[in-house]
Amino acid sequence: MYVDNASAPARKPVTVPGLRAMKAEGRRIVMLTAYDASFAAQLEAAGVDVALVGDSLGMVVQGHRSTLPVTLDQMVYHTAAVARGLSATLLVADLPFMADRGVSHALEAGARLLGEGGAAMVKIEGAAAHVLQAIEALAARAVPVCAHLGLTPQSVHKFGGFRIQGRAQDAADRVVEQALAVQAAGADLLVLEGVPTALGERVTRAVEIPVVGIGAGPHCDGQVLVCYDMLGITPGKRPKFSKDFLAGRGSVAAAIAAYADEVRSGAFPAPEHGFN
Numbered sequence: 001m002y003v004d005n006a007s008a009p010a011r012k013p014v015t016v017p018g019l020r021a022m023k024a025e026g027r028r029i030v031m032l033t034a035y036d037a038s039f040a041a042q043l044e045a046a047g048v049d050v051a052l053v054g055d056s057l058g059m060v061v062q063g064h065r066s067t068l069p070v071t072l073d074q075m076v077y078h079t080a081a082v083a084r085g086l087s088a089t090l091l092v093a094d095l096p097f098m099a100d101r102g103v104s105h106a107l108e109a110g111a112r113l114l115g116e117g118g119a120a121m122v123k124i125e126g127a128a129a130h131v132l133q134a135i136e137a138l139a140a141r142a143v144p145v146c147a148h149l150g151l152t153p154q155s156v157h158k159f160g161g162f163r164i165q166g167r168a169q170d171a172a173d174r175v176v177e178q179a180l181a182v183q184a185a186g187a188d189l190l191v192l193e194g195v196p197t198a199l200g201e202r203v204t205r206a207v208e209i210p211v212v213g214i215g216a217g218p219h220c221d222g223q224v225l226v227c228y229d230m231l232g233i234t235p236g237k238r239p240k241f242s243k244d245f246l247a248g249r250g251s252v253a254a255a256i257a258a259y260a261d262e263v264r265s266g267a268f269p270a271p272e273h274g275f276n
């Protein structure tokens with residue numbers, strides 16, 4: 001089969017408890033988005049730890065200006081496609097905008113993304129009361145949850161654009177409180193996006209769960225990027241925190257391998273990819 005990965009060298013499956021062990025042992029977590037089976041197989045072959053079916057697909061695949069138009073059906077469709085390209089890589093899928101409008105909706109989304117989609121974990125933005133309730137309800141039913149704080153793209157209209165969050169002291173303190181709250185609600189992983197480097201470090205030290213940063217500086221327990229950004233094929237302006245790993249290299253495989261190496265060594269992100 002085209003996406004069959006059975007001939008690749010065996011790799012121990014990445015698990016939810018395994019991610020916590022990586023934080024404890026100081027091994028950085030390498031995460032990338034994927035939206036289809038062919039990209040998933042590239043991540044798998046490069047030994048990427050975590051694949052994220054991000055609702056960023058609404059922008060980079062569908063061409064929308066935000067992630068808000070993405071539906072649960074579309075997330076399930078892309079998640080199932082990515083799952084077919086993976087074997088050892090842990091699969092995380094975003095809950096789309098408003099999938100958390102009630103606990104029952106969040107549970108339905110979790111059931112579909114894990115059951116039909118084959119994800120091992122769902123990601124949910126924010127730390128509002130209803131989000132904490134959704135995290136608790138999912139965790140109680142053994143659905144692992146990745147929280148997402150800082151620049152949460154589904155809040156683009158509230159933020160007035162994709163703006164760096166937590167710059168003021170009180171805003172930074174609030175992000176730390178939110179991180180503790182999502183951990184207490186039962187989150188197993190935290191994506192921290194678009195915050196100053198110092199806040200990335202503070203949050204990473206404040207919680208026991210692993211923190212995967214994107215535009216959050218080099219002190220997080222891991223890093224995530226949108227796959228098209230790290231290949232330099234995103235149309236228009238790419239976020240400052242991303243880097244073109246295909247530049248000067250001959251293949252997508254080499255670019256993903258270089259990204260994984262640079263995340264694990266700490267070479268990426270460099271100071272110019274961060275905010276202060």
Ligand SMILES: Nc1nc(=O)c2c([nH]1)NC[C@@H]1CN(c3ccc(C(=O)N[C@@H](CCC(=O)O)C(=O)O)cc3)CN21
Pocket residue numbers: 055056059060067151153162163164194225226228229234238239240241
């Ligand atoms: N291609 C792509 N890459 C992403 O990382 C990404 C998406 N799409 N879509 C969903 C969200 C939106 N994201 C974005 C998009 C733009 C910026 C951006 O342009 N930020 C400014 C900083 C603005 C400020 O200083 O407040 C930058 O210069 O990077 C940040 C995050 C992150 N996610």
Ligand SMILES: CC(C)C(=O)C(=O)O
Pocket residue numbers: 033052053054055056057094148191193214224225226
């Ligand atoms: C940018 C990452 C963290 C994400 O949520 C997405 O790709 O949708």
Ligand SMILES: [Mg+2]
Pocket residue numbers: 054055056067094153
């Ligand atoms: Mg997302």
